[in-house]
Amino acid sequence: MTASQFAPQAQQAFAAAAQAYRDGRMDDAAQGFATAALLEPGWNSAHANLGAVLRRQGKAEAAVACYRRALSLGPEDAGTLSNMGNALRDLGQLEEGEKAHRRAVALAPDSINYRYNLALLLRDRRLHAEARAMLAELAATEPDNAEIQWDLALADLYLGDYQRGFAGYEWRTKLARNPVRDHKGPRWSGDDPVGRTILLLSEQGFGDALQFARYVPLLAARGAKVVLECLPEQAELFAGLDGVVALVTKGSPPPAHDCWAPLASLPHLLDTRFDAIPAQVPYLSAPPRPNLRLVPPPGQKLAIGLVWAGKTTPRDRSWPLEELVPLLADPRATFYSLQLGPRAGDLRLTGLDRLVRDAAPVLKSFADTAHVMESLDLIITIDTSVAHLAGALGRPVWVLLRYVSDWRWQDEPLTSPWYPTMRLFRQPTPMDFKTPVAEMAAALASLIDAPFPDAPITDERH
Structure with a gap:
């Protein structure tokens, strides 16, 4: 059905919503498309457009519901299938998202956007060779497309091709979200730096x-x-x-x-x-803080720093604090929260402030955090700056990684070539927060019971 076949009131709401979307007024756009869909429930474009707005607002679950409604009315719409695949990717529902993207590409094989969306999902599915091949084809088709070139570089880095990957990493300066800084003078090209x-x-x-x-x-x-x-x-x-x-x-x-x-x-x-990789650690050291020290409680065998939340964009790398409770079973391990920002309040919300000592109020800079880390036997963190700081200091650090992790951690190793004192614990599936914590809890129990707890905390498996 064409738009002109729908009720005038629905058409007006749809047109107003489309204008609001172009103007960046997402709340008005959502309201307008919702009104059009309510007045004309058989209008698949109203449902699909509402889904697009909701996803842009970060409401992926509701967006998927809208896309399903639209596809029930027009199951062979490539654009809706691709958009739904993107929303499913946001939710970590990668297998279903892959099916939606593959169907969209099958329906419109010449669409660069649909193939690009599929390639990104394949990368999340850890199908790096296929994703890389697809991105290389797209980059050859659009050699000046910075987004595609950037993702091709990330694919190379995931695969360990650092020479080609870091060369492509330079495309980041051409991304719209990462504008080039206006700096005067010549840029160093990597030639002989002696005396310069x-x-x-x-x-x-x-x-x-x-x-x-x-x-x-x-x-x-x-x-x-x-x-x-x-x-x-x-x-x-x-x-x-x-x-x-x-x-x-x-x-x-x-x-x-x-x-x-x-x-x-x-x-x-x-x-x-x-x-x-130049991985000699430590290459950073903690500045002195005479008035900043941890006082160990009686019976402490290990002092452990804990961080569970970081940035949520472009991908959430955080961990639900309540899922980390199994780590707190042994009273001989004293946990200190190094968590900063709004999520530091999770301690009180979960009641774990009675089990984890909050060191955050005294951490005013990275130098403060580094000094505290020097007093800790182990740092447990998600993928955030704390992981890099602990690794750079040469401190023992265990990192919890979401299923879709950054290129620098790759997908399988239990150790990192960037940081010799780091051990990695990975989600086996996108929504499994329990398995890696159980593995970490078992490793921690062995560590607490070890006769020499101050031995280097590493993992020799590869």
Whole structure:
């Protein structure tokens, strides 16, 4: 049926909703499409468009319901199938999402968007070779498409092809969501740095800065004088990094320099290979904090730091705190919360503030957290900057990883080539929060009962 066959009131609501969507007024768009669908329940486009708005608002479950309604009216609509596949991917329902995307591609094989959406879901399904091949075809078709080139680079990194992957990683500077900073002067191209002052620009988040800071001493060892820009929260910590001749906080005018490069470009510029990752730890150390110390309670055998929540975008890497209760079974292990931000309140909401000591109120900077970590026997965290900080300090750290994890952790290893003191615990399926915690609880029990608990906490399995 065409739009003109529906009731005028429904058509008006639909048109108003479409305009609201174009204007970015999502609440009005949702209301209008919902009204059109209510007045004309047989209008599949009203249901499908409502689903698109709801997904954009972060309401993936409701979006899937709308897409199912639309597909019950028009089951062979490729656009709705692809959109539903995206929403199912948001929810971690990857197998059903793959079916929807494959059907969309079968119906419209020439659509670059549908093939691109399928490739991203295949990557989440850990079908990296197929995803990479599809992304390579798309990149050849649209060589100037930064989004596709970026995802192709991530596919290479997942597969351990670091030379090609980090070369493609440079496409991040052309992404609309990551605009290039306007910095004057020549950009360092990776040529001989001897005697040159190189400004390294802060570019990404805390975790990336901690991970890639390892390259600063390497660049200095090649004869460069390194000026490091960083976020204010990390300034004191990075001030002690070997090879830094000057430190500048982001937004402040830098000292004189000969050339510059983004910090995250160093893996590419220094030709990092998967089998030769510079992983000597520690490369960071905790500044002194004479008045900041943990007082162990009687009977403590292990002191353990705990973090369970991080950023929720582009993917949620958090863990429900209540699912971590099995780790708290032995009173000889004292847990200290290092969790910052709104989710720190989970302790009180769950009642676990009676079992976990909250260290967060004294953690005002990364230097504070680093100092506390030096007093801990183990750090347990999800994929967040705390994991990178513990690894950079050479502290024993166990990381809980969601099924869809970042390229730097890959999909299968139990250890990380980036951090020798790190052990990884992975979800076997997207919504299984219990299995990795059970594995971690068993490992923790063995550790507490070990005769020498201060031995390095690593895992020799590969």
